Amino acid sequence: MACSGKLHVDVELKSPAEKVWGTIRDSTKIFPEALSHDYKSIQVLEGDGKAPGSIRLINYAEGSPIVKVSKERIESVDEVGKIYVYSIIDGDLKQYYKTFIGKIIVIPKGESSLVQWSCEFEKASEEIPDPSLIKEFAVKNFVEIDDYIHTKA
Numbered sequence: 001m002a003c004s005g006k007l008h009v010d011v012e013l014k015s016p017a018e019k020v021w022g023t024i025r026d027s028t029k030i031f032p033e034a035l036s037h038d039y040k041s042i043q044v045l046e047g048d049g050k051a052p053g054s055i056r057l058i059n060y061a062e063g064s065p066i067v068k069v070s071k072e073r074i075e076s077v078d079e080v081g082k083i084y085v086y087s088i089i090d091g092d093l094k095q096y097y098k099t100f101i102g103k104i105i106v107i108p109k110g111e112s113s114l115v116q117w118s119c120e121f122e123k124a125s126e127e128i129p130d131p132s133l134i135k136e137f138a139v140k141n142f143v144e145i146d147d148y149i150h151t152k153a
Contacts, residue, residue: 004121006119006121007134020145030148039058040061050074058091071090072086096131103116103119
């Protein structure tokens, strides 16, 4: 009967944690450039696009599953712990999930890093599947960002 849940995935990357974290923190600029097949644009609507309370409008490209537009609020940022928490407040995903909160943690592993992505969600109805496509999209993005960091370095 429960319409809420959590998903989690760990992604091992070759890039150092500092570079991965920097790319995530600068995703407003970097994602549409590095992942143009997935992101058309990311606009800052409120705040600076990095601080808690900032609101960003994300327009996805053809590569994105189910979602074409998403409005997210940055809920919290821990620069030392490399933790980024965001919530979806409007857009296509809201048709499927009443709440959707994503969390990214970047953990140093010597010269490489581990990215932990998780989400908590509440479905709009029981028929809605878990957001596994979103999880797969996140994993694909982290792997492509890893490649981007290595090709531009």
